[in-house]
Amino acid sequence: MKTEFDCQQCGACCAYFRVSFYWGEADDAPGGTVPAQLTEAIGPLRRCMQGTNSKQPRCVALGGEVGREVACQIYAHRSSTCQELMPGDDKCLKARRHHGLPV
Template sequence: MTTFCTTCGACCAAFRVDFAREELLSEGGPVPDGLTVPVTGRVMRMRGTDHAPPRCAALVGTIGTEARCGIYEWRSSPCRELEPGSDGCLRARRCHGLPALPESF
């Protein structure tokens, strides 16, 4: 996790996070079941990410100040795939009024 990720948290409060049921801890994956809600028989969602505004139940802290994923080591695949500085990261930061990351982060 980069330094920016431990103070940002914008991605945890900008997107709906859906993933395969097989990623649940009870199914042999890393994601704690209690932080999820079922979408279909095969798709789960991180609790809170379907709220308006979204905020993942695993997000700890204040966005843009000191924020982090409380289950970073056990996060779902969509969260693992979102790269710092990516288009998705920058969209989330803009959504929360945060500046783009520096080129050399």
């Protein structure tokens, strides 16, 4: 698996998927970390990052320009969904292709 992608020069996955997770990962639940004010409900048990439940998703926590220089502004507090997506995995490659970035 190719893993030499630099996420800080990419951000494609933060601007391609609906980034959803169990509601209890938000910080208005005990032990939650994701800032609740940056999320929206998508059902009784799930939330997503604001900006990603859209035809042209872009997470509200993503700063910078996709494909150039980006940073997650809540990196230490991001959801398990964000943590599980790995550079070079299938989702990564799909998002990079969508944004016209090399795979």
